Amino acid sequence: xxxxxxxxxxxxxxxxxxxxxxxxxxxxxxxxxxxxxxxxxxxxxxxxxxxxxxxxxxxxxxxxxxxxxxxxxxxxxxxxxxxxxxxxxxxxxxxxxxxxxxxxxxxxxxxxxxxxxxxxxxxxxxxxxxxxxxxxxxxxxxxxxxxxxxxxxxxxxxxxxxxxxxxxxxxxxxxxxxxxxxxxxxxxxxxxxxxxxxxxxxxxxxxxxxxxxxxxxxxxxxxxxxxxxxxxxxxxxxxxxxxxxxxxxxxxxxxxxxxxxxxxxxxxxxxxxxxxxxxxxxxxxxxxxxxxxxxxxxxxxxxxxxxxxxxxxxxxxxxxxxxxxxxxxxxxxxxxxxxxxxxxxxxxxxxxxxxxxxxxxxxxxxxxxxxxxxxxxxxxxxxxxxxxxxxxxxxxxxxxxxxxxxxxxxxxxxxxxxxxxxxxxxxxxxxxxxxxxxxxxxxxxxxxxxxxxxxxxxxxxxxxxxxxxxxxxxxxxxxxxxxxxxxxxxxxxxxxxxxxxxxxxxxxxxxxxxxxxxxxxxxxxxxxxxxxxxxxxxxxxxxxxxxxxxxxxxxxxxxxxxxxxxxxxxxx
Numbered sequence: 001x002x003x004x005x006x007x008x009x010x011x012x013x014x015x016x017x018x019x020x021x022x023x024x025x026x027x028x029x030x031x032x033x034x035x036x037x038x039x040x041x042x043x044x045x046x047x048x049x050x051x052x053x054x055x056x057x058x059x060x061x062x063x064x065x066x067x068x069x070x071x072x073x074x075x076x077x078x079x080x081x082x083x084x085x086x087x088x089x090x091x092x093x094x095x096x097x098x099x100x101x102x103x104x105x106x107x108x109x110x111x112x113x114x115x116x117x118x119x120x121x122x123x124x125x126x127x128x129x130x131x132x133x134x135x136x137x138x139x140x141x142x143x144x145x146x147x148x149x150x151x152x153x154x155x156x157x158x159x160x161x162x163x164x165x166x167x168x169x170x171x172x173x174x175x176x177x178x179x180x181x182x183x184x185x186x187x188x189x190x191x192x193x194x195x196x197x198x199x200x201x202x203x204x205x206x207x208x209x210x211x212x213x214x215x216x217x218x219x220x221x222x223x224x225x226x227x228x229x230x231x232x233x234x235x236x237x238x239x240x241x242x243x244x245x246x247x248x249x250x251x252x253x254x255x256x257x258x259x260x261x262x263x264x265x266x267x268x269x270x271x272x273x274x275x276x277x278x279x280x281x282x283x284x285x286x287x288x289x290x291x292x293x294x295x296x297x298x299x300x301x302x303x304x305x306x307x308x309x310x311x312x313x314x315x316x317x318x319x320x321x322x323x324x325x326x327x328x329x330x331x332x333x334x335x336x337x338x339x340x341x342x343x344x345x346x347x348x349x350x351x352x353x354x355x356x357x358x359x360x361x362x363x364x365x366x367x368x369x370x371x372x373x374x375x376x377x378x379x380x381x382x383x384x385x386x387x388x389x390x391x392x393x394x395x396x397x398x399x400x401x402x403x404x405x406x407x408x409x410x411x412x413x414x415x416x417x418x419x420x421x422x423x424x425x426x427x428x429x430x431x432x433x434x435x436x437x438x439x440x441x442x443x444x445x446x447x448x449x450x451x452x453x454x455x456x457x458x459x460x461x462x463x464x465x466x467x468x469x470x471x472x473x474x475x476x477x478x479x480x481x482x483x484x485x486x487x488x489x490x491x492x493x494x495x496x497x498x499x500x501x502x503x504x505x506x507x508x509x510x511x512x513x514x515x516x517x518x519x520x521x522x523x524x525x526x527x528x529x530x531x532x533x534x535x536x537x538x539x540x541x542x543x544x545x546x547x548x549x550x551x552x553x554x555x556x557x558x559x560x561x562x563x564x565x566x567x568x569x570x571x572x
Contacts, residue, residue: 084318093316095250095262098197101308102246103269108294108301109239110270110277110415111284112211114407115291117393119215121162123223125153128161151401156540159398163539165223166390167532169230174525176234181241181521182352185248185514189507190325192317193249198310200245201302203236208299215292237517240382240524243270244517247497251509252316256502257434260452261427263494268422271490275415278408285404325507352515355508366565370448371503373564377456378496379519380557381463381489386520387527388550391535392470395546398539400476414483418490426491429455448499450566456499457561459492464554471547 084092129152188196210229213221233239247263254262281294317325356371396402396410433451466486473479497516504512531546538545 084314087314091314093249093253093314095253095265097313098246098249098309099265099269101305101313102266103272105301105305106269106271106273107277107280108273108298110273110275110411111281112277112294112298113274113389114278114393114404114411115281115285115294116211117162117166117390118404118407119211119291120165120223120226121153121158121394121397122150123214123218124161124165125150125158126218127223128158154398154401156398159394159539160536163391163394163532163536167528167536169227170386170528171525172227173230173234173238174521174523174528176231177238177241178518178521178525180235180237181244181517182511182514184237184241185244185510185512185517186329186352187510188245188248188514189317189510190322190329192315192322193245193252193510194309194313194315197242197245197249198306200237200239200242201306201309203233203238204242205299205302205306206232208295208302212292212295212299215295234521238521238524240520241514241517244513244520245510247501248510248513249316251501251506251513256498258430259501260455260495260498261430263498264422264426264491267490267494268419271415271418271422271487275412275419278411282405282408291404321507328507350518352511352518355504355511355515358504367447367503370564371500373560374448374456374496374500374503375516375519377460377557377560377564378493378500378516379523380553380560381460381493381496382520383523383527384463384467384550384553386524387531388467388546390528391531391546395535395543396476396479399543400479402476406476410480410483413480414487417484418487421488421491422494426455426494447503447567448564452495452499453561453564453566455495456492456564457558459489459495460554460558460561461489462486463489463492464551464558467547467551467554471544471551 184196184199207226207229210226210232214223214226243266246266250262250266251259281291284293284297285291356375357368358371393407396407400406402410430451463486466482466484466489469482469485470479473482497513500512500516501509531550534549535543535546
């Protein structure tokens with residue numbers, strides 16, 4: 001069996017690609033490069049200019065026949081090399097430039113999850129009770145208090161309507177973001193990461209405004225207007241695209257062998273926000289007497305995030321690398337036949353997924369298999385997370401009578417354990433297995449290794465156990481314990497996305513993560529649609545049916561993960 005890749009293997013292959021990319025404008029850059037080769041690359045293959053003939057057991061990105069002097073230059077790495085080494089610290093890209101504002105954004109995002117769900121639930125409850133009052137003369141009901149528990153809303157009909165509403169919102173945002181996610185990822189390769197990240201916040205900002213209007217003017221602002229906010233959020237790519245672009249920024253700055261830890265920090269920020277945000281929102285609600293304060297804070301945070309990333313954060317792609325990506329894109333367009341098939345392909349929302357099935361020199365069936373399997377498992381994990389978040393909150397309100405406070409405590413406990421696994425357990429295990437990062441690694445990078453695959457399978461297994469616990473729990477404490485078990489699986493997503501980036505050349509990172517964002521957007525459509533529909537159909541009968549389905553979905557992901565192999569090798 002081939003040796004497992006070391007941290008050294010992560011550097012030189014990407015440095016090889018970067019060096020050849022940077023000298024691509026030289027006199028030998030286009031020798032022997034035919035229109036057919038460009039077309040192959042445009043359809044997802046690896047440019048033959050950047051690779052040699054590869055065998056099944058060859059390194060992922062080909063052999064380097066450069067001189068010792070060139071290899072020394074390549075060892076500087078594409079994430080922080082010559083492009084930025086002469087700049088002052090405040091102009092050099094680093095993951096910490098985006099980690100800080102992302103943490104603030106995540107805390108605010110976590111703070112409005114429960115208030116927004118309860119706001120929608122109360123608005124729909126009020127609408128339903130008013131309909132009943134009109135249709136049934138003499139019908140009496142307690143007034144809906146937006147800051148209260150409203151036990152009159154805990155009936156299956158209202159629960160079903162609330163689940164359907166969130167389903168429609170996720171459907172609208174997910175479908176629209178599916179059209180924009182991959183395009184923004186590819187644009188970030190050509191025009192920079194920070195501009196695209198800032199752009200994604202514009203839709204979220206508009207969505208905040210509609211939520212505030214619905215919360216402050218419920219008599220004149222129908223709840224359905226919140227769906228318009230979902231639409232604007234989706235047009236700008238939504239949170240899924242922002243997360244993918246942040247990962248693309250980090251990929252430019254961090255060695256491949258340690259990207260799982262770096263990605264884990266951002267997942268930790270997200271779940272810290274979900275853990276701390278609800279407590280902060282609950283405190284503000286008690287102090288101000290209204291949950292609307294949290295929505296105003298979220299609005300201000302989105303403005304801050306846009307300004308910080310758009311005008312303060314250093315760009316991770318130099319002008320020369322952006323220009324090289326644009327030139328390559330133009331070459332691909334010139335090589336295209338521009339017939340009706342090409343126009344259909346460009347309009348096809350699934351076309352960006354071609355990066356998961358590379359053709360031509362430098363690609364192998366084993367690499368393609370690994371890319372598809374890892375992307376599928378990552379999509380399932382994300383889809384379950386998106387499909388279950390709202391259902392869990394609505395379910396616990398129905399099953400245990402939890403209001404905003406109890407829901408916030410649940411989210412805080414579960415996500416605190418998830419954060420601990422991401423910022424303590426995952427970095428510790430990675431350090432023990434990989435050792436200290438080295439400044440000048442020199443070996444070829446060959447894709448996933450056994451360590452990453454073990455982490456992925458371990459994570460999916462605990463996710464499965466946790467959701468099985470949700471299905472069996474009949475008390476609040478058991479529900480919380482099941483959430484803690486599932487939180488161990490949080491180390492899976494950053495490891496999956498880190499592993500995916502190791503299977504493509506660095507100039508395709510934005511394209512790959514854009515495709516991952518597209519899959520996440522589609523999962524945001526399919527998963528909530530299916531799981532909210534299941535809950536709506538079974539609430540009041542076999543209410544736990546949705547968690548049985550979620551557990552089975554994780555089981556499928558675990559089976560898929562067993563077919564991934566280190567270094568893209570075939571099964572024996």
